[in-house]
Amino acid sequence: MTRRQRGGKILSHVLLLPFLVFALFPFYHMALTSLKTDREIYDRHAVPLLIKQGPTLEHYTKLVTETAFLTWTGNSLLVTVLATFVSLVLGTIAAYALARLKFFAVGSFGTGIFVTYLVPTSLLFLPLAQVVNWLGLADSKWALVVTYPTFLVPFCTWLLMGYFRTVPKEVEECAMVDGATRIQALTRIVLPIAIPGLVCAALFAFTLSWNEFIYALTFTSSSDQITASVGVTGELIRGDIYFWGQLMAGAVLGSVPIVILYVFFLDYYVSGLTAGAVK
Amino acid sequence: MGRGRDEAHPGELTSVAVGSVGIAVAARQPLRVRVRELLDREWFLGPLFITPALILLVLLVAYPFGMALYFSVSNAFIGRPSHLVGFRNFINLWQSDAFRQTFQNAFVFTGTAVAFKLVLGISLALLLNQQLWFKRLIRGAVLLPWVIPTALSTLGWWWMFNSLYSVVNWTGIALGIMDPPGPNWLGQKYYAMTAVVAVNVWRGLPFFAITILAGLVSIPRELYEAAETDGAGPWSRFWWVTLPMLRPVLTIVVLFSTIFTFSDFNIVYVLTHGGPINSTHLFATLSRQIGLESGRIGEGAAISLYLFPVLAFVVYAQLRFVRKQNY
Numbered sequence: 001m002t003r004r005q006r007g008g009k010i011l012s013h014v015l016l017l018p019f020l021v022f023a024l025f026p027f028y029h030m031a032l033t034s035l036k037t038d039r040e041i042y043d044r045h046a047v048p049l050l051i052k053q054g055p056t057l058e059h060y061t062k063l064v065t066e067t068a069f070l071t072w073t074g075n076s077l078l079v080t081v082l083a084t085f086v087s088l089v090l091g092t093i094a095a096y097a098l099a100r101l102k103f104f105a106v107g108s109f110g111t112g113i114f115v116t117y118l119v120p121t122s123l124l125f126l127p128l129a130q131v132v133n134w135l136g137l138a139d140s141k142w143a144l145v146v147t148y149p150t151f152l153v154p155f156c157t158w159l160l161m162g163y164f165r166t167v168p169k170e171v172e173e174c175a176m177v178d179g180a181t182r183i184q185a186l187t188r189i190v191l192p193i194a195i196p197g198l199v200c201a202a203l204f205a206f207t208l209s210w211n212e213f214i215y216a217l218t219f220t221s222s223s224d225q226i227t228a229s230v231g232v233t234g235e236l237i238r239g240d241i242y243f244w245g246q247l248m249a250g251a252v253l254g255s256v257p258i259v260i261l262y263v264f265f266l267d268y269y270v271s272g273l274t275a276g277a278v279k
Numbered sequence: 280m281g282r283g284r285d286e287a288h289p290g291e292l293t294s295v296a297v298g299s300v301g302i303a304v305a306a307r308q309p310l311r312v313r314v315r316e317l318l319d320r321e322w323f324l325g326p327l328f329i330t331p332a333l334i335l336l337v338l339l340v341a342y343p344f345g346m347a348l349y350f351s352v353s354n355a356f357i358g359r360p361s362h363l364v365g366f367r368n369f370i371n372l373w374q375s376d377a378f379r380q381t382f383q384n385a386f387v388f389t390g391t392a393v394a395f396k397l398v399l400g401i402s403l404a405l406l407l408n409q410q411l412w413f414k415r416l417i418r419g420a421v422l423l424p425w426v427i428p429t430a431l432s433t434l435g436w437w438w439m440f441n442s443l444y445s446v447v448n449w450t451g452i453a454l455g456i457m458d459p460p461g462p463n464w465l466g467q468k469y470y471a472m473t474a475v476v477a478v479n480v481w482r483g484l485p486f487f488a489i490t491i492l493a494g495l496v497s498i499p500r501e502l503y504e505a506a507e508t509d510g511a512g513p514w515s516r517f518w519w520v521t522l523p524m525l526r527p528v529l530t531i532v533v534l535f536s537t538i539f540t541f542s543d544f545n546i547v548y549v550l551t552h553g554g555p556i557n558s559t560h561l562f563a564t565l566s567r568q569i570g571l572e573s574g575r576i577g578e579g580a581a582i583s584l585y586l587f588p589v590l591a592f593v594v595y596a597q598l599r600f601v602r603k604q605n606y
Contacts, residue, residue: 005410012409014418021402022481022528023424029446030435041444047471073495094332103325109333115594116340120542121565122585126570126579127346150339153332182319209430213545214563218571229430233549244438251431262426266419269426273486274493 005068034059034248059245060253063236069222069250072231075141076210079227082147084205090149091156091201096156099164100228110161117154121207124150125218127176144227146210153206159272163197164190198251200272203265210258212222228254239248283575289497350580357574366483368581380584381553385585389473389541392479396536397529399480400487405521407488408495418489425485433549441552468558471551475559476541478546483539494528495521525537530600538593543585562586 032051035043040046040053063069097103098110128147137143147196175185191198216227223235232250236243262269308316317323335455351368355361372378403419403421411417424432462470498521505514544563547553553568555558560568562585570579 009298009412012406012411016403016406016411019399019406020420020483023421023485025425026432026435026439026481027427029439030432033438044443048444048449064383073564074467076365089337090332094330097325097328101321101325101328103322106325109329111598112336113332114598116336118590119340119344120538120563120590120596121581122542122544123590124340125568126576126583127343127350128339128347129571130511130576131343151334153335157332181315182321182324207426208416211426211430213428213430213548214567217548218567229428232492233430233434244441244444247434247439251434254431255427256397258426258428262419266415266422270418270489271421271487275301275423 011070018199030250031249034245034252038245044167051082052164055059059243059249063246063249063253067231067236067246068227069253071224071232072226072228073254074236076227076229076254079141079144079216080209082145083152084202085144087149087156087205088198090153090203091160092191092198094153095160095164097158097189099161099178100169100190107119112155113161115155117158119151120196121212121214123153125214128215137219139222139225140210141220141225142217144209147215147219148212152205152209156205159201160194160197163194163200167193168240188246196268196271199265200268202270203261203268204272205278231270320347323423347580349586350577351584353579354575355532355576357576359570361577364577368578370489372578372581377557377560377565380557381562381565381582382585384472384557384559385541385561388476388479388543388559389420389537392476392483392540393533393536395485396483396534399484400491400532401525401529403484404491404495405517407492419576429482429545430549432482433478433546436474436481439467439561440474442466465551466555468555471555472526475547475550479540479543480552484544485538487536490532491528494525498524515558527600531597534596534600536561538590541589 029048029151032049035057036051037053037056037058040051043053046052053238056209069256078270094113096112098106132138132143135146137142139145172185172189175181175189180188211229212227213229213233216230217234218231220226223231226234228250232247236247236250284483314547318327350361352363352365353361353417354364354367407414407418407421438444441467442463445461445464445466448457451461452459464470464474502520502524503516506520511519541561542563544567545560547559548567549562551559555563557565562582566582569582570576
């Protein structure tokens with residue numbers, strides 16, 4: 001590497017620095033606040049960028065023992081896992097049909113899926129709340145299991161259609177020539193090849209439903225039914241008093257499942273994003 | 280498909296027997312065989328496979344959308360029978376200051392946020408496309424704001440903009456950019472809008488950067504080499520090669536981002552609740568406040584329907600664009 005190239009490389013890193021600070025600082029500050037003692041948080045002469053009076057896990061232990069945080073996280077997990085699973089199954093078969101099979105009005109259905117994929121959740125939450133009431137699911141986490149697939153299925157279908165199209169038709173036709181039925185060709189040939197796509201769809205579906213907020217906020221309200229996001233943003237604020245240490249601890253812990261997935265599957269997130277996962 | 284296949288390979292009797300016999304003597308076959316036979320027909324399997332998704336979307340997307348249309352022209356109120364009132368909700372909305380303010384906010388918010396995301400996104404993508412030491416790590420860091428639950432990360436921003444303990448102000452004062460005590464971010468009109476836009480840019484920038492980066496990587500190197508031999512400097516290479524080649528990606532990214540920024544709810548709800556004095560309300564947050572907190576579902580539905588024209592435009596543009604690309 002010549003000196004000039006090295007200089008250019010260093011310059012790129014220097015120019016990237018403000019972007020990295022912008023992206024990461026909120027998380028740093030959040031984690032830092034959650035580990036500070038109350039005395040230091042509310043000390044107006046302290047330097048807010050560091051912990052100087054010793055770290056503490058007090059906010060975390062209080063969050064776990066004195067609030068229903070674990071129940072909220074359990075609800076989030078239940079809703080997310082079920083909604084992701086259902087959406088993945090429905091999305092996979094629909095995507096296969098739309099990408100591979102020829103039948104009546106297949107093109108219009110594909111367009112329809114794409115359009116529903118773009119419909120923002122904030123457009124439909126009012127009438128959906130009414131539908132949820134009629135289904136007898138008012139103030140129940142099951143309302144979320146039922147409604148999350150409305151944005152996850154179009155999403156999974158759209159993403160998987162792209163992946164299925166990349167599987168060569170010939171592979172499948174070969175199998176069917178050898179006597180496999182269509183279903184067998186799908187389960188034994190196409191799906192194994194499309195595993196990266198399935199993993200990607202599952203990851204994004206999990207992330208989208210873990211992060212969902214407006215439906216959870218609208219359809220559930222009891223402390224034993226709400227999800228982590230709703231609990232942390234709503235229940236930890238009592239009256240006009242904000243427990244900032246505990247709030248930040250909740251925000252950190254509520255993000256942990258996503259961070260774990262993220263660390264292990266970073267490349268899938270990047271490739272999914274470029275394959276059309278936009279929400 | 281099935282028939283053609285059988286004719287093409289008449290020799291493989293054992294393996295295609297089930298497939299070919301079924302057509303002629305389906306009625307006499309046991310049910311199991313007939314079902315198997317049917318599942319091999321595309322005209323049957325296709326509709327069968329999309330039916331579950333279709334039922335779900337008709338019941339929980341199309342039907343609620345119809346309800347939203349009905350609510351918007353009725354005087355629906357939580358727990359009370361409703362009557363049609365024509366366009367009264369829409370007319371009433373235009374007479375309310377809160378709504379007119381929201382209408383303006385929505386365009387200011389979307390316009391500035393998308394513009395910032397676009398410019399910063401292109402810059403960040405260009406930087407990420409350079410030779411870097413910790414490529415994966417840096418990409419991971421850049422993408423992080425986009426995967427963390429928005430409601431929770433916005434709580435972090437809420438604390439950063441706190442009127443007494445704002446770390447933003449502390450840093451600004453320490454660097455000498457701000458006069459103590461610094462702005463009251465969430466309590467003053469224009470500062471609140473700035474804060475809301477900043478958080479939206481923060482959360483949406485990764486999507487722009489990573490998608491544009493993918494576009495950058497796919498530009499053929501020869502184009503740059505040709506431009507260089509023609510004596511083009513870095514700036515004209517960017518202007519005449521990079522930007523034109525990125526146009527399809529940029530169009531798609533901006534269209535997607537427009538609809539999701541326009542319909543944003545989480546950031547405003549957590550950070551400002553629409554305040555101070557409605558100066559940061561967006562259609563989604565105002566619709567919730569009027570429709571659920573005050574119970575006037577009709578008016579709330581009318582407000583959220585204002586998202587529809589933008590949605591329709593984006594869908595139309597996307598479909599036209601996608602068709603043109605023969606995708």
